Amino acid sequence: MSDEEIEGKGFVIKDRRRFTEEGEPKEETPAEEKDERPEPETEEEEKAEPEAAAEQAEQMPFPEINFSTFIFSLNTSTLLHLGEVPDPATGKQQEDLVMAKQTIDLIAMLEEKTRGNLTSDEENLVKHILYDLRLRYVQKAK
Structure with a gap:
C-alpha cells in the first residue's frame, strides 16, 4: 500500500x-x-x-472486572466442564472431570492465597461456590 x-x-x-x-x-x-x-x-x-x-x-456491555466476576467466570467454566452448561461454541454438553477438578482446585488455591484480604461478601461467595462445585463434582464422579 x-x-x-x-x-x-x-x-x-x-x-x-x-x-x-x-x-x-x-x-x-x-x-x-x-x-x-x-x-x-x-x-x-x-x-x-x-x-x-x-x-x-x-451487544450487552461487559460487567466490571473485579474479584467476584472473576470467581463467577471460573464457576461458569467449571459448570461447563461438569456438563451442567452447554458449550457456547458447540451447543453440546460435554463432561471433562479432569478440567473441572483443576478449576475447582484453582478456586480453592485463590481462597487460600487471598484469605484475610477479601471482603466478607467475597469470602462468602468463594466459600459457597466451592461448596456447590465440590458437591456437583462428587455427584458426577460417582
Whole structure:
C-alpha cells in the first residue's frame, strides 16, 4: 500500500494536553478542528456505519472486572466442564472431570492465597461456590 492509501484509513492521534512540555498553557484550538469524525468516502461505508452502530447497541456491555466476576467466570467454566452448561461454541454438553477438578482446585488455591484480604461478601461467595462445585463434582464422579 502506498502512504496515500494508509493515511485514509485508521485513526488520528491528537494531543489533548492543556500544557506544553515546559508547563505553559497551550493555545486553544479553533472550533472547526473539533469535528473529528471523518466523512465516509463511499456509499458502502455510509451504509455500513448504521449497521455497525446497531450491532454495537445490541451487544450487552461487559460487567466490571473485579474479584467476584472473576470467581463467577471460573464457576461458569467449571459448570461447563461438569456438563451442567452447554458449550457456547458447540451447543453440546460435554463432561471433562479432569478440567473441572483443576478449576475447582484453582478456586480453592485463590481462597487460600487471598484469605484475610477479601471482603466478607467475597469470602462468602468463594466459600459457597466451592461448596456447590465440590458437591456437583462428587455427584458426577460417582
